[in-house]
Amino acid sequence: MRRSILMAGVVLLAGISALAQATGGSAAKPEATISSFDLTAIDKSVDPCNDFYHYACGTWLKNNPIPADQSSWGRFNELHERNQTILRGILEKQSADTLGRSEINQKIGDYYYSCMDEAGIEAKGTGPVKPAIDSINGMTDKSQIPAVLGGLHRGGVRAFFGFDAEPDFKDSKVDIATADQGGLSLPDKDYYFKTDAKSVELREKLEKHIAKMFVLYGESPDQAAADAKTVMKVETELAKGSLNRTEQRDPAKIYHKMTVGDLQKDSPAFMWNQYFTTIQSPTFDSLNVAVPDFMKAMNQVIANNDLDTAKTYLRWQALHAAAPMLPKAFVEENFDYYGRTLRGAKELRPRWKRCVQYADGDLGEALGQAYVAETFPPEAKAHTLQMVHELEAALKTDIGELSWMSPGTKKQALEKLSRIDNKIGYPNKWRDYSSLNIVRGDAMGNSLRSNLFEFNRQLAKISKPVDRNEWGMTPPTVNAYYNPLENNVNFPAGILQPPFYDYKADDAINFGSIGVVIGHELTHGFDDEGSQFDADGNLRNWWTPQDKEQFTKLEDCFVKEYDGFVVVDDVHIKGDLTLGENTADNGGLRISHMALLDVLASNPEKTVDGFTPDQRFFLGYAQIWCENMTPQAARLQALSNEHSDPMYRVNGVVSNSSDFAKAWGCKPSAPMVRNPACRVW
Numbered sequence: 001m002r003r004s005i006l007m008a009g010v011v012l013l014a015g016i017s018a019l020a021q022a023t024g025g026s027a028a029k030p031e032a033t034i035s036s037f038d039l040t041a042i043d044k045s046v047d048p049c050n051d052f053y054h055y056a057c058g059t060w061l062k063n064n065p066i067p068a069d070q071s072s073w074g075r076f077n078e079l080h081e082r083n084q085t086i087l088r089g090i091l092e093k094q095s096a097d098t099l100g101r102s103e104i105n106q107k108i109g110d111y112y113y114s115c116m117d118e119a120g121i122e123a124k125g126t127g128p129v130k131p132a133i134d135s136i137n138g139m140t141d142k143s144q145i146p147a148v149l150g151g152l153h154r155g156g157v158r159a160f161f162g163f164d165a166e167p168d169f170k171d172s173k174v175d176i177a178t179a180d181q182g183g184l185s186l187p188d189k190d191y192y193f194k195t196d197a198k199s200v201e202l203r204e205k206l207e208k209h210i211a212k213m214f215v216l217y218g219e220s221p222d223q224a225a226a227d228a229k230t231v232m233k234v235e236t237e238l239a240k241g242s243l244n245r246t247e248q249r250d251p252a253k254i255y256h257k258m259t260v261g262d263l264q265k266d267s268p269a270f271m272w273n274q275y276f277t278t279i280q281s282p283t284f285d286s287l288n289v290a291v292p293d294f295m296k297a298m299n300q301v302i303a304n305n306d307l308d309t310a311k312t313y314l315r316w317q318a319l320h321a322a323a324p325m326l327p328k329a330f331v332e333e334n335f336d337y338y339g340r341t342l343r344g345a346k347e348l349r350p351r352w353k354r355c356v357q358y359a360d361g362d363l364g365e366a367l368g369q370a371y372v373a374e375t376f377p378p379e380a381k382a383h384t385l386q387m388v389h390e391l392e393a394a395l396k397t398d399i400g401e402l403s404w405m406s407p408g409t410k411k412q413a414l415e416k417l418s419r420i421d422n423k424i425g426y427p428n429k430w431r432d433y434s435s436l437n438i439v440r441g442d443a444m445g446n447s448l449r450s451n452l453f454e455f456n457r458q459l460a461k462i463s464k465p466v467d468r469n470e471w472g473m474t475p476p477t478v479n480a481y482y483n484p485l486e487n488n489v490n491f492p493a494g495i496l497q498p499p500f501y502d503y504k505a506d507d508a509i510n511f512g513s514i515g516v517v518i519g520h521e522l523t524h525g526f527d528d529e530g531s532q533f534d535a536d537g538n539l540r541n542w543w544t545p546q547d548k549e550q551f552t553k554l555e556d557c558f559v560k561e562y563d564g565f566v567v568v569d570d571v572h573i574k575g576d577l578t579l580g581e582n583t584a585d586n587g588g589l590r591i592s593h594m595a596l597l598d599v600l601a602s603n604p605e606k607t608v609d610g611f612t613p614d615q616r617f618f619l620g621y622a623q624i625w626c627e628n629m630t631p632q633a634a635r636l637q638a639l640s641n642e643h644s645d646p647m648y649r650v651n652g653v654v655s656n657s658s659d660f661a662k663a664w665g666c667k668p669s670a671p672m673v674r675n676p677a678c679r680v681w
């Protein structure tokens with residue numbers, strides 16, 4: 001569980017393929033630095049008090065259409081592309097020059113070479129996925145399902161459920177085994193049951209996509225159509241037992257520690273010990289069964305259907321997981337559904353971008369070392385840490401001044417704040433990949449071995465003390481997160497770059513952009529979810545009933561505000577799904593502005609380009625959210641993502657800020673002045 005600044009999906013397009021060939025030889029040069037504060041982005045024909053987002057971003061939006069291989073295009077994407085270009089340079093160098101490489105450079109170089117070797121991948125056909133499919137087809141009895149599923153999980157196939165190690169919510173110093181819901185091909189449970197035309201269409205197209213994947217593997221069209229129906233039926237049954245995204249935000253709904261014996265009683269058709277034996281799990285007595293109803297649903301699927309039904313579902317899951325490293329026809333079919341239909345992208349991203357993404361995903365802390373050396377000097381790390389301390393001081397003042405919170409609860413909140421650990425840029429200790437074998441020319445094998453390496457790494461953590469130095473994001477990632485179970489904030493080097501952060505830029509802009517990002521993550525410790533965990537990262541109520549009641553009432557203001565925002569057609573933002581993020585955006589902006597005022601008090605700044613420091617702060621904030629999205633992507637985000645639409649991340653937040661109204665001289669009746677304004681922190 002972790003709460004980030006933006007949807008992970010912005011950089012992870014599931015649909016993938018190979019229209020553009022890599023040039024192979026020439027190492028790409030990073031593009032020019034992206035500017036922090038962009039005067040040319042502003043549309044002066046818009047009144048900032050009417051619609052601040054279109055004032056700050058209007059011209060940028062007009063001049064930056066969505067590239068054909070993307071489903072959205074914003075400032076995050078600009079930085080992501082710049083990071084990708086740097087990573088490409090590193091990977092091309094290490095893949096071309098095979099003499100005298102260090103161990104990690106051999107791994108990243110040969111991984112990338114193999115991924116880029118489309119001719120080699122084409123020549124192998126479906127051979128690389130055949131062992132997985134054969135293991136499924138070879139079953140003669142349902143009792144073999146746990147062992148076969150265990151084998152698939154080891155190779156990264158996410159069928160039925162997910163299994164890994166996570167901190168025990170109530171004793172967060174120790175990792176425990178965790179079995180969670182999983183095994184669905186659509187982004188959320190609700191997609192299986194909604195009856196509006198768009199949802200029905202998405203399901204029909206998914207069924208067609210599944211059938212096409214079966215045909216590509218060699219099934220007859222009739223058989224494939226029947227099998228696709230079976231997969232949809234199984235997934236719908238699994239979805240019935242699943243929680244939706246909003247429900248999953250409630251820690252109480254995803255924490256059910258039980259003995260292996262009790263889990264076995266709930267799912268008698270699935271022999272858990274066979275599964276644990278196959279995956280070579282260490283022994284343990286109890287585990288977190290995050291969603292018990294899901295395991296019951298899985299049990300019903302296995303018990304109430306014949307073996308062929310389970311086989312068909314597992315074959316689909318295996319093909320789906322393997323698609324990126326299979327021949328072009330699979331890659332393009334995968335893109336057609338997950339890229340084009342679900343997200344509205346027109347073209348597949350060039351192969352090199354996908355291979356950079358996979359290398360980052362599988363070998364992120366090997367590749368990240370070179371990225372950090374190139375982009376993140378020690379002074380940037382030191383300056384970021386200083387900003388985090390300034391933001392923490394502002395949040396401390398803010399909590400101290402709250403009128404709705406009693407002294408006893410404040411004391412607890414301040415204790416929690418003082419113990420937040422700040423992790424900046426990259427891990428203190430890099431992950432050891434020495435046991436992972438990367439073979440030049442074996443793209444699928446490298447992917448399978450990387451998945452097994454990660455799966456085993458998770459298993460090794462069971463019943464061990466939690467390593468809080470570990471990172472949940474790789475260094476080049478353009479994102480950040482707060483982890484409530486560890487009470488720490490994490491800012492990868494990838495986001496500590498222009499336009500989010502420029503340690504040479506003026507304070508007003510830096511506090512408006514990266515300062516709000518830092519404030520956002522700190523505030524996650526105190527949103528509707530984070531506030532349920534204490535300073536140690538344990539799920540424990542530290543609130544008086546009266547304070548909790550007040551808190552919930554104030555949060556409700558945000559729920560109602562964001563429920564009112566329309567994203568596309570009749571699709572509204574879900575105020576409850578996005579509550580934590582909206583709380584973090586609003587609190588983050590407020591405390592970052594407080595921190596800026598503290599800094600300006602001793603180091604005043606002038607008006608620049610006609611904008612006061614306050615105005616530059618708000619422009620700096622708004623401009624990190626300039627973003628064009630396809631209607632499909634906007635819909636997908638509103639329905640299944642915890643983060644609000646970019647326009648409302650700006651207008652929803654600034655309209656609650658009296659500092660904003662003051663900075664821009666907005667009248668009380670202006671659209672960007674909410675009355676009453678919502679505020680928690």
Ligand SMILES: [Zn+2]
Pocket residue numbers: 003004005006520521524580581584
């Ligand atoms: Zn967040």
